[in-house]
Amino acid sequence: MVTVREEMRKGPWTEQEDMQLVCTVRLFGDRRWDFIAQVSGLNRTGKSCRLRWVNYLHPGLKHGRMSPQEERLIIELHARWGNRWSRIARRLPGRTDNEIKNYWRTHMRKRAQERKMNMSPSSSSSSLTYQSCLLDTSPINGLASGDTHNGSCATSALECNQSVMDGYPMDQIWKEIEAPQAPALLGIAEGTEKTCSSIPCPQLSPAFWDYKCPEVFWKMEDDEIRMWAPQFGYGK
DNA sequence: AAGCACCCCAACCGCGGATAA
DNA sequence: ATTATCCGCGGTTGGGGTGCT
Numbered sequence: 001m002v003t004v005r006e007e008m009r010k011g012p013w014t015e016q017e018d019m020q021l022v023c024t025v026r027l028f029g030d031r032r033w034d035f036i037a038q039v040s041g042l043n044r045t046g047k048s049c050r051l052r053w054v055n056y057l058h059p060g061l062k063h064g065r066m067s068p069q070e071e072r073l074i075i076e077l078h079a080r081w082g083n084r085w086s087r088i089a090r091r092l093p094g095r096t097d098n099e100i101k102n103y104w105r106t107h108m109r110k111r112a113q114e115r116k117m118n119m120s121p122s123s124s125s126s127s128l129t130y131q132s133c134l135l136d137t138s139p140i141n142g143l144a145s146g147d148t149h150n151g152s153c154a155t156s157a158l159e160c161n162q163s164v165m166d167g168y169p170m171d172q173i174w175k176e177i178e179a180p181q182a183p184a185l186l187g188i189a190e191g192t193e194k195t196c197s198s199i200p201c202p203q204l205s206p207a208f209w210d211y212k213c214p215e216v217f218w219k220m221e222d223d224e225i226r227m228w229a230p231q232f233g234y235g236k
Numbered sequence: 237a238a239g240c241a242c243c244c245c246a247a248c249c250g251c252g253g254a255t256a257a
Numbered sequence: 258a259t260t261a262t263c264c265g266c267g268g269t270t271g272g273g274g275t276g277c278t
Contacts, residue, residue: 010248012272034263050264051247086266097266102245 009043013052017042021049022057030058055098062094066103074100 013021024040030053033046042049055061066074070092077088085097085104092100 012246032263046263047249047265048247054265055246083267098246101267106244 008045008048010048013056017044018052018057021052025053025057030054051098055096058096060094061096066095066107070095071107074104078104 020040020042021036024036028036028039030036030050033050035046037044037046037049040049044052073092074088077091081087083101085101089095089097089100
């Protein structure tokens with residue numbers, strides 16, 4: 001009957017997969033990833049879907065270089081919390097743990113090494129971790145108290161970064177995601193065949209519409225719809 | 237212009253914690 | 258109270274892009 005488990009797809013996501021995922025998440029919210037994976041028709045694990053959403057497709061994400069503020073904040077928080085990337089990410093709106101982690105690895109490690117080189121090689125502490133390097137030298141300390149005021153880009157990291165996105169292949173999708181209308185809901189209400197109106201919704205698996213779709217949908221209403229509906233102007 | 241080395245980032249993996257059954 | 262399933266986190270890796278020789 002149902003061929004249980006074809007092999008799951010791995011590797012880079014295609015634009016179409018992205019759109020399918022976006023569509024499904026718009027309909028069902030960003031919880032229950034296994035369900036989303038199943039229903040979306042993507043031959044991916046829930047885990048993979050979640051990761052893609054969280055790290056790339058989530059509408060709130062910023063893409064582009066870290067601003068000086070963000071950089072300093074990362075340094076400070078990392079000094080305080082260590083590799084608690086998700087925790088650090090919560091303090092940096094629009095940035096993901098993955099992004100911060102990558103950023104740290106590349107930029108900060110390098111910088112720490114540079115500092116290490118610059119510091120007198122025979123200096124005391126033998127355990128010269130990047131933390132110690134970063135912490136007890138100048139520019140970082142300034143931020144511990146008030147991070148908002150440092151540097152020239154103080155207005156908002158958001159603004160600083162958003163402009164970097166041009167030419168981004170997902171531009172179209174971002175625009176669609178950010179549009180605050182409630183197309184997905186309408187799509188489902190009006191006739192499920194339709195694509196999710198404003199987003200071209202490639203093909204959700206037949207399973208999607210098979211999957212007691214409305215039923216499931218209604219089941220989530222109490223808590224979950226409330227969680228994500230506001231962004232569609234729904235459920236106020 | 238070609239080859240090489242390095243950098244950056246997206247994505248996977250494994251594990252532990254939380255929640256549901 | 259126990260077991261199963263799902264979710265989220267941190268670590269790691271592989272591929273593409275870019276700069277340098």
